[in-house]
Amino acid sequence: MNEPIGIIDSGLGGLSIASVLIKKLPRESFIYLADSRNCPYGQKDKEEIYELTKKMVKYLLKKNIKLLVVACNTITVTSIDKLRKDFNEVPIVGIVPVIKTAQEKTANGRIGVYSTMVTAKSPYQKDLIRKFAKNSNVVNLGSLKLVSLIEKGEGEGINRLLNKELRIFKENNIDVLALGCSHFPLIKKEISRLLPNVLILDSSIAVFHQVKRILENNNILSSSQNSDYNFLTTGDKKFFTKFVKKTIGAKLTNKAKLSRISLQ
C-alpha cells in the first residue's frame, strides 16, 4: 500500500517532524502541508484554528492519505478530539511535549516547557503537566511572537526574543526543557546556546513511534521502493523551498515536488 502519510502544520514547524519521519520510514510517501499564509495559529481563537485546520485536512483527504499527522502542538491541544470525531476515515496522530521523558531525565526536579501562548494556557497541556510531572517544579512558558519570527526567518529578532524569554528558565534553574511547539526544534541550536547545561527535548521520536505503531497495527506499512514526497505551502514558495532544503536535505528536496496552493 503506497498511499501517502499526510502531515499538517500552521507553517514550517512540522518540517522538524517530517524530516525525522522521512528518514525513519524510507518506504513511505509523504504529503506535507504548511498553512504559512495564515501562520501563526497561536494568536487565533479555537474556532478559527479549527476552521483553518479543517480546510487542510479536507485537502489532504482528497489526496488519499492513509494517516494524518498533526505536527502542530497548537492544533493538537485545541482540536485533536474534534478532528478525530469529524474525520474518522483515517487515524490521526497529534503532538504534545514529552513531559514524561522530561520527568524521567531531570536531576533536580525542575522542568521547563516552551510553547505558543495558546498551548501553554490550554487545559490539555496543563493536564499533561499535572499527570506526568507532578513531582517537579514546572515553568510552563508561552511565547506570543517566536513562531512569527521563525516563519519569517528573522535571525536577529529570534535571538533577541530568546534572550528575554529564556531568562525565566535560567532563574528557575531548570535542567530539562521540553519543546511544546513544532517550530521550536528548528532553532534548537539558538536555544541551546542560551541554556548550555539544559537537556532540550523535542517530540519527533515520540511521534515517529506512534506513527509506526499505527501503521503496523492497521497493516498499512508501505513496502514500496519508490517513495513520493510532496511539499505544499499556502505561503511563499521560494522561502518554503529554502526551508525544506535546510530540514530535509538537498538530495531529498530535489526528488520532491514543491508547490504553492490555496485552500478553499
Ligand code: DGL
Ligand atoms: N508549529 C505550531 C505549533 O506547534 C505553531 C503554531 C502557530 O502557528 O502559532 O504550535
